[in-house]
Amino acid sequence: MPVIEVTKLHKRYGDLVAVDDVSFAVEAGEIFGVLGPNGAGKTTTVECVAGLRVPDGGGVSVLGLDPRRDAAQLRQRVGVQLQESQLPDRLRVAEALELYASFYRNPADPATLIDKLGLGDKRNTAYKLLSGGQKQRLSIALALVGNPEIAILDELTTGLDPQARRDTWGLIEQVRDSGVTIVLVTHFMEEAERLCDRVAVIDRGRVVALDSPAGMVSTVAPQQRIRFRPSAPVDDRLLTDLPEVSAVQRTGSQVVVTGTGELLHAVTSVLARHQIVAADLRLEQSTLDDAFVELTGHRPAN
Amino acid sequence: MHAFRNILRIEARLYLRDLPTLLTTVGLPTLILVVLGLVPALRKPDPTFDGQTFVSYFAPSLLVVTLAMVGVNMLPSVLATYRERGVLRRLATTPAHPAALLAAQLVLALAGILASALLLILVARLAFGVPFPRHPLGFTLAFILGTAALLALGLLVAAVARTAKAAQALAVPLFLVVMFFGGVYLPRFLLPDFVARIGDYTPPGVQALLDAWTGTPPQPLHLGIMAVIAVAAGAGAAKLFRWE
Numbered sequence: 001m002p003v004i005e006v007t008k009l010h011k012r013y014g015d016l017v018a019v020d021d022v023s024f025a026v027e028a029g030e031i032f033g034v035l036g037p038n039g040a041g042k043t044t045t046v047e048c049v050a051g052l053r054v055p056d057g058g059g060v061s062v063l064g065l066d067p068r069r070d071a072a073q074l075r076q077r078v079g080v081q082l083q084e085s086q087l088p089d090r091l092r093v094a095e096a097l098e099l100y101a102s103f104y105r106n107p108a109d110p111a112t113l114i115d116k117l118g119l120g121d122k123r124n125t126a127y128k129l130l131s132g133g134q135k136q137r138l139s140i141a142l143a144l145v146g147n148p149e150i151a152i153l154d155e156l157t158t159g160l161d162p163q164a165r166r167d168t169w170g171l172i173e174q175v176r177d178s179g180v181t182i183v184l185v186t187h188f189m190e191e192a193e194r195l196c197d198r199v200a201v202i203d204r205g206r207v208v209a210l211d212s213p214a215g216m217v218s219t220v221a222p223q224q225r226i227r228f229r230p231s232a233p234v235d236d237r238l239l240t241d242l243p244e245v246s247a248v249q250r251t252g253s254q255v256v257v258t259g260t261g262e263l264l265h266a267v268t269s270v271l272a273r274h275q276i277v278a279a280d281l282r283l284e285q286s287t288l289d290d291a292f293v294e295l296t297g298h299r300p301a302n
Numbered sequence: 303m304h305a306f307r308n309i310l311r312i313e314a315r316l317y318l319r320d321l322p323t324l325l326t327t328v329g330l331p332t333l334i335l336v337v338l339g340l341v342p343a344l345r346k347p348d349p350t351f352d353g354q355t356f357v358s359y360f361a362p363s364l365l366v367v368t369l370a371m372v373g374v375n376m377l378p379s380v381l382a383t384y385r386e387r388g389v390l391r392r393l394a395t396t397p398a399h400p401a402a403l404l405a406a407q408l409v410l411a412l413a414g415i416l417a418s419a420l421l422l423i424l425v426a427r428l429a430f431g432v433p434f435p436r437h438p439l440g441f442t443l444a445f446i447l448g449t450a451a452l453l454a455l456g457l458l459v460a461a462v463a464r465t466a467k468a469a470q471a472l473a474v475p476l477f478l479v480v481m482f483f484g485g486v487y488l489p490r491f492l493l494p495d496f497v498a499r500i501g502d503y504t505p506p507g508v509q510a511l512l513d514a515w516t517g518t519p520p521q522p523l524h525l526g527i528m529a530v531i532a533v534a535a536g537a538g539a540a541k542l543f544r545w546e
Contacts, residue, residue: 050395072397080395085388090319095312102308103398146396 003028003063003150003181004049010057011044018044020205021058026150031172031182033196033213035189035288037296041205042185043083046152049183050080063149076105079148081139083155083185089128093119093138096127097145104146117141117171133164137171144175151175154185169195189288199288203296213288220294221286226257226267228278238274242266254280305398310406317410327372328418331364332425339430350491354516358432359489361422362511365445366484368418369506373452374459374477377411381460382469391546400545408453415449441514447528448506452480454535455505461542484508503527 002025011019019041026032036042047053048060051067051074060067065074087096097114101107114123117137122130130138136157143151156172157165165188172195176182186192192199193213201209201216209216223246234255239248244266245259257267264283271278318324335357338344344356351359381404384390390400426432435441455476463469481487483501485508490498502509507528510520 052391052394075395075397078395080392082388082391082395085392087387087389087392088316088384090316091312095315099308099312100396103305103396105397142392 001028002026004032004183005061006045006049006058007060008058009045009048009055009060011041011048011053011055017205019048019055022200022202022205022207023058024200024207024210026181026183028181029176029179030197031176031184031195033192033199034183034185034202035187035192035199035292036202038187040202040296042187042202043154045202046154046183046185050078050152051075052080076146077149079143079146079151081143081151081153081156083158085139086135087127087138089126091127092124093127093130094123096138097141100142101145106147108145108147110145113141113145116174118167131164133160133167136160136164136168140168140171144180148180150181150183152183152185156184156186157188157191165191189292193288201292201295208295209291217286217288217291220291222260223258223286223290224260224263225284226259226264226281227254227284228281229253230255230271231277231279232275234271234274234276238270239267242270306402306405309398309402310409313403313406313410314413317414323376324414327368327376327414328421330371331367331418332421334367335361335364335422335426336429339426345430352516355430355432356489357426357430358516359491359512360485361426361432362508362515363485363489364422365419365511366481366486366506366508368415368422369449369452370477370480370484370486372411372414372418373449373456374480375456375473376414377407377453377456378460378463378469378473379466380407381457382463383466385460385544385546386465388546394545404543408457411453411456412449419445435515436517437514437519440519441511443525444507444510444514444520444528447525447532448511450532451505451507451528451535454532454539457539457543458535461539461544480504480506505531 004026006025007023009019009022010017022041022045034042034046044053048055049062049067051071054068062074063077067074094110094114097110101110114120117140119134119137119141122134127135127138140153140156143153153172157168160168169191172182172184184192184196196213198210198212199216200207209220211219236248239245239257242259244261244263245257247258249256249258257263268278338360339357347353347355384403390403393400393403423434427434456473459469459472459476463472483497483504484506485493485498485501490501490508493501502524505528507524510524510528513520
């Protein structure tokens with residue numbers, strides 16, 4: 001039984017169609033990624049799910065409820081972390097969490113949450129004095145302080161340094177392990193690959209793919225690449241004759257072989273038969289990044 | 303109601319924490335009063351002011367300073383900043399409505415205005431012998447309507463300005479107009495008569511305040527205009543206000 005169902009969602013701003021036709025379902029307890037280039041309609045989609053915007057067409061159901069009609073109920077049960085939402089400069093960490101906790105019927109204990117998010121020594125620090133990572137963690141804490149069943153997190157780690165980003169990922173996994181369903185909007189492929197059970201790629205207001213990150217990579221971009229430095233000259237034909245190989249390129253003394261299937265085994269065997277040693281050998285497998293480029297025709301931002 | 307109370311408590315704390323703003327809004331008019339009051343000539347009764355002192359005559363204009371600072375400057379800039387930074391939007395995702403934050407800001411603006419006015423009236427009375435408003439009912443009415451008109455204008459600015467910068471850009475000229483016609487920059491007896499007459503009808507309605515302070519009931523027309531401005535600007539703000 002899905003906890004979020006989006007069917008044929010359509011939303012426009014004047015003449016601009018932000019979301020053309022988006023459908024997906026999120027299962028209880030998963031981390032569901034919404035990926036896409038900037039302006040693809042990701043944020044608008046989750047804003048409709050969060051009940052912040054009224055769809056022009058199609059339906060959204062969250063926990064079996066209507067985000068607009070049952071807004072009051074859903075605000076108790078769904079936590080939302082919006083893109084670029086800040087707090088007043090002089091508000092302190094503990095004050096913010098205690099205030100937001102007071103809005104909910106069954107809130108989490110603010111003090112425990114502060115410790116869990118590693119903000120224990122910042123409890124009495126004003127918002128403006130927090131680092132980017134700390135602000136982000138506070139923002140996540142505010143989305144979780146109501147003990148939600150679903151957390152919607154938009155652009156979770158944008159603007160964070162790599163360490164803070166990894167820490168945040170660990171945190172999100174903990175939250176999921178506590179039973180919260182998470183909808184994660186991101187344009188970081190690494191983040192989606194690491195965290196998401198399933199991802200929907202949205203481009204120009206439509207879902208162009210919906211699968212697990214690994215499944216998406218293997219169907220969309222099954223190519224592998226091997227780079228090595230041969231110890232003796234290699235005839236290209238030796239490699240191109242292999243059924244697994246689709247292309248051979250040379251850059252300086254380096255040979256780059258592209259192909260599918262048991263590519264590594266096929267290439268190393270043929271080299272061994274000709275007594276050629278492959279130095280500096282590296283196997284590069286496609287990532288979600290490559291799949292994304294295949295699907296949308298452009299590189300993800302950053 | 304519960305959420306509103308908690309938000310008000312937190313916003314009040316934030317307001318008190320911003321000491322420079324707090325001191326300016328609450329203390330500046332009284333400070334100007336004290337500086338002027340230290341000049342002996344301004345404490346002498348003068349026929350230009352119907353036998354009152356200049357300090358008495360000028361006190362209502364100092365009320366204008368508070369009202370303009372809080373209503374036209376502070377309120378819209380705080381609200382526009384909250385909107386620009388997504389504070390209102392974040393609140394909209396919780397069980398609390400962002401209107402609770404707006405209401406809390408209005409309560410704080412009123413509290414600031416009231417504190418400033420009481421301080422001014424008290425210091426004027428105790429230090430410079432300016433009598434308490436002689437027509438208390440009329441004065442209260444003029445003060446309430448003038449305050450309502452300016453707060454409504456402030457809300458209208460907050461409603462139409464998309465960003466904090468835009469709010470400033472709108473608020474500053476409005477602030478200057480209110481201060482000028484309120485006789486703050488140039489005492490009104492120095493202004494050409496028609497300019498002073500215009501000032502009777504620009505919020506917060508300094509003539510009504512002066513009349514009531516010195517003993518004559520404020521003119522119904524002066525009060526009526528303030529009520530009309532308050533209702534019109536308030537309705538416009540309610541219609542145009544965006545939470546994001």
